[in-house]
Amino acid sequence: MITGPGKLNTAAAVTYHHARIGTQPADCWLNIGVAGHKTIPVGEARLINKITDKQSNATWYPQIIFKHNVSCAALITLDKPSATYQSSLFDMEASAFYQMAIRLGTAEMIHCLKVISDNASQTMSSVNASDVKQMITAQLETINDLVENLRTFSHELALINAEPEHYQTIIEQWHFTQSERRQLFRLLRQWTTRFSDQEVLSTIDRHKTAQAIIRTLEDQMKNTDFVIHD
């Protein structure tokens, strides 16, 4: 999604994206854009490890838990364009992106990759939209690597957060209260861990009530020897 410049556009885009596709905590969020810096050559990319919002002085630290080939840097998000180049990267979007995305996602899955568009010797007055497109395109390999890394974690996180097998089928077929659903959820997870070769549905299919199902699962768990090691 192309957000357009500035914090407001970015925050709105993150919220819209979430509402539109119903993002999950396991999803990755990646903000790709341009930034200025005093000395880093134009066209180079940086993965952001610290974001400071200049206006509020709030700070966030993206959690980079994967191996990567791109250098990292701190970044300051400004409200207005600036030609005062500093030793930090600066942009106009990252703080808003991160602040919104962290409410919807998981810290390790939210990242910003910035390509240097201007510096003290090649100022932003010489940069146009076509240049930006070219700079970003030149970093496609880096972007793909980043996405691949995040995809692995996203998959792992999705598995961790997944409902246990047959959970939906069971709550659709029998009436469970909210509290019983929580019990069932936990019992099905334990069942999968302990009796991976046993079909749970055939164990409970003659039961008439949620309570009877919960009792059966609990009894089976209680009456079977528990071995923690292989």
Next chain:
Amino acid sequence: MISTIYIEEEIAEHPRSRAILERFPDAEIIACERYGEIFNRKSQNFRLQKKKPALILAKKHKGLVLSTPKQYGIGAEHNYYFSHMLNCLYDCRYCFLQGMFQSAHYVLFVNYEDFIDEMQSVLNQHNNDPVHFFSGYDCDSLALEPVTHFTTTFLPFFEKNPQSLLELRTKSTQTRSLLKREPIKNCVIAFSFTPDKIATALEHKAPPVEKRLQAIIDLQNAGWTIGLRFDPLIYTRDYIEEYSTLFNTLFSKLNPDLVHSVSLGGFRLPKDYYRKLEKLYPDEKLFSSPLIEENNSIGYPADIRNDMLTFCKNIILQHVPLEKFYPCHETI
């Protein structure tokens, strides 16, 4: 091993910080104001972060030395704990730290001297009464010793204060700094154990039981006093066989005279921590153990718990006298 180091600006020039940074010349260094900006943030996933924890160098401002819960102790009336670090190199599935902390990063408080000053105040407060200080509640006391040089700084204080006692709780074999110096009588190196098969299943990245045992033997041979900690006891169908093997192995190779104390307690966690762990590791067998909720804690039902505690106590008391035995009073 450590590729990212966060450092609080206030202690960036602290000699201990400088030395640690020099040890990791390739690490990404990120300045921060307070470690909580990173460590306490919500929406972090402990399990994912554990794959590549960063080191956070920080200053501890408050609560440097705290009273232990009443049921903990190894013989003194006055018991305190302190944590020069938060989090652990190892990844034991039963560990409460995963439930307590938002982050898996290692926090190292470099202002050791402030901890020592605080301990001195505690000692002064108790005149010449014996006071025990426990390290290793929120971290492993020795696992990062080559980086932290924790014992090198703290042991001289205890050497000068014989009315105090330091317990270093650990599973680590990083004992070189201890073996290099003269032992002191008022320091107990307390090793945690579960039987080999259980350790393999649950104590990820921790040294195997055999290596821990060798570390104890080396320490005993050098004259150090050691402790044995069987807490948590973990239930499995054949726990009698597993724990018998463990106790026989340990007590057949250790010098009982240099065993300061033995303690044990069943697996239990505060309910909130347990629920968080369950969500982080839904595929973990430990969380499908026969456990019950009681008094806001999750633990084994009384019959299992009492059977295990009694069985283990009976064997332990065949090897060490009652006055060295400290069962942790269960909260459930």
